[in-house]
Amino acid sequence: MNRILFEHGEIDPDGMVSLQDFRAEHLRQVLRVEPGKLVKTGEVGGLVGFSEVLSVSPEQVVLSTNHCDTAVPPWVDLLLAVPRPKVLKRLWPQLAALGVRRIFLINAFKVEKFYFSSQWIQPEFYRPLLVEGLMQCGATALPEVAVCQRFRPFMEDAFPRLFEGQPTRLVAHPGVTQTPSVTGGGIPVVAIGPEGGWTDYELDCFARAGFAKWSLGKRILRTDTAAIALLSVLDYARS
Numbered sequence: 001m002n003r004i005l006f007e008h009g010e011i012d013p014d015g016m017v018s019l020q021d022f023r024a025e026h027l028r029q030v031l032r033v034e035p036g037k038l039v040k041t042g043e044v045g046g047l048v049g050f051s052e053v054l055s056v057s058p059e060q061v062v063l064s065t066n067h068c069d070t071a072v073p074p075w076v077d078l079l080l081a082v083p084r085p086k087v088l089k090r091l092w093p094q095l096a097a098l099g100v101r102r103i104f105l106i107n108a109f110k111v112e113k114f115y116f117s118s119q120w121i122q123p124e125f126y127r128p129l130l131v132e133g134l135m136q137c138g139a140t141a142l143p144e145v146a147v148c149q150r151f152r153p154f155m156e157d158a159f160p161r162l163f164e165g166q167p168t169r170l171v172a173h174p175g176v177t178q179t180p181s182v183t184g185g186g187i188p189v190v191a192i193g194p195e196g197g198w199t200d201y202e203l204d205c206f207a208r209a210g211f212a213k214w215s216l217g218k219r220i221l222r223t224d225t226a227a228i229a230l231l232s233v234l235d236y237a238r239s
Contacts, residue, residue: 001026003040003048003138005131006065011043015065017051024061027053033061042140043067044131071140074101075238076231077166079191081108081198083223085118091224092126095143096133098231101187102144104162107151108202110194121147155205163189171211172230173198174220182238190234192227195220 004023011017019027027033033053041063042048049067078095082088082105095103105121119125123145130142148154163169168188170180174197182188191198191206197220198206203213216229 001030001135003042003135004051005042005044005135005140007044008046011065016054017063017065018060019063020060027061028056039063040138041065041067042071042138044134044140045142046140047071048138048140071138072099074099074139074141074143075187076100076234077102077104077163077187077189078227078231079104079106079189080223080227081106081193082111082115082118082121083194084112085115085120087222087224088115088118088120088126089129091227092120092129093133093136094224094228095231096130096139097137098133098228099137099139099235100143100231101141102146104146104148104154106148106154108194109151109199110196116147116149151202152205155209159209167210169206169209169211170214170234171198171203171206172215172226173203173213174215175218180214180234180237182234188234188238190230192223192230195223 006017027039031039033039033056035053035055037053038050039053041051047067048069048071051063051065054062054064076099078100080103126145134140134142166186166189168182168186170188171191172193191211216233
């Protein structure tokens, strides 16, 4: 946890915060804070800065916030074929930490239908994991999440409207090895499929939408491994 984040409603009008949960435990047991110490903090969806520890007790830690700086912004949008529930659970904090702005959980031929009934696509379950990822990387912008259960209507109707002005479009598929190119401005869009890959029909849909094929080679990776590796390589390529 490299930056402790507060929800908007936790900060009172005087800028004071009282913590009694795992964040207080982290401050006491890991950072071993004492009154007067400054710690890195921020507000979910807002600014970052430092907070001064006012008091420490077994019941709570009280801080005075001072948030004046802008956090590092997200930089990429992700179309993700819904993976197995336990894989998706592992991915949520990683996607937030890697700087994903919008996450569209989409269907595909090789996605099992019951994946869409998983608790890990429900906001009350995934949101804490996204916040966990933000606290790890020190950012505050909570990724927007949308669930799209019908592939063709999403690609033909919703996609052109939602991604207008984003010319860098990459669809991950094993076998194509080339350096990704981030050109033309805008936020890049990456589509990552099921572990068995996209079907020819799905790849044709992406091609018609302006996506270029891209992968890290011929190895077929697990979804969580592929997502982390692909986004990391793309982030490096754009820097």
